[in-house]
Amino acid sequence: MRQKFVAGNWKMNLTLPEAQALTSEIVQMLRDEQHGPEAAQVVICPSYPLLPAVGRLLGEGGKVALGAQNCHQKESGAYTGEVSAKLLQSIGCQYVILGHSERRQYFHEDNELLSQKLKAALAAGLRPIFCVGESLETREADETFDFIAKQLKDGLFHLSNEEFDKVLIAYEPIWAIGTGKTASTAQAQEVHAFIREQVASAYDAEAANNTAILYGGSCNAQNARELFSQPDVDGGLIGGASLKSRDFVTIVTSF
Numbered sequence: 001m002r003q004k005f006v007a008g009n010w011k012m013n014l015t016l017p018e019a020q021a022l023t024s025e026i027v028q029m030l031r032d033e034q035h036g037p038e039a040a041q042v043v044i045c046p047s048y049p050l051l052p053a054v055g056r057l058l059g060e061g062g063k064v065a066l067g068a069q070n071c072h073q074k075e076s077g078a079y080t081g082e083v084s085a086k087l088l089q090s091i092g093c094q095y096v097i098l099g100h101s102e103r104r105q106y107f108h109e110d111n112e113l114l115s116q117k118l119k120a121a122l123a124a125g126l127r128p129i130f131c132v133g134e135s136l137e138t139r140e141a142d143e144t145f146d147f148i149a150k151q152l153k154d155g156l157f158h159l160s161n162e163e164f165d166k167v168l169i170a171y172e173p174i175w176a177i178g179t180g181k182t183a184s185t186a187q188a189q190e191v192h193a194f195i196r197e198q199v200a201s202a203y204d205a206e207a208a209n210n211t212a213i214l215y216g217g218s219c220n221a222q223n224a225r226e227l228f229s230q231p232d233v234d235g236g237l238i239g240g241a242s243l244k245s246r247d248f249v250t251i252v253t254s255f
């Protein structure tokens, strides 16, 4: 059976004391929850300066893994203000979100750049959570599938089979992010199944079957169980609701 995942994307939120308090609450609550072989792998993705402190609270070999929200495509060098995948790995990150729609929109990250970031992340030993998703305009023009197929082909499918094995995909319809408008379970399932078919054509049936595809976009404590019950939805990438410990832990246990 495919591994389930729930990743919290804290975005540019929380001060150090707030991040420490939230992490401690999540760790404590998860300790009290039942955890069997079915349990989801939990990942927390704070902003860069919070990573070491949050990592310390998660502890080595703990149930919750640490992830970053971005990385630079180069290994090191004169790139003022940037952070390399190698550095992230050295401070305890195991995952990195790449291709989030906010980075595509506000920082002009295109599929070509993201393909380089993926390579850098994988070379450093990080598992990328690669985000795809259409705007409302694209959906209304009935171009969702073509758009996502292109994001996958241009951004992701240049990876070797071995590299691709480490990748998680997040389907995040832009119109559902932070808007309170969730994709219906049928809409989510339809796109997730389509993504899995694309993986099967680009790689093979085994890769398609093993790839975790997460849903993101106003997923919350109320709707997570229904979304996660879909056969091709393997968990969630959670924004707003990951900033509330009780909501986040409810989502983590919604399988």
Ligand code: PEP
Pocket (backbone or CB within 6 Å): 009, 172, 176, 177, 178, 179, 180, 216, 217, 218, 219, 237, 238, 239, 240, 241
């Ligand atoms: C996100 O930004 O990855 C996200 C899914 O945000 P929200 O859950 O707030 O819609």
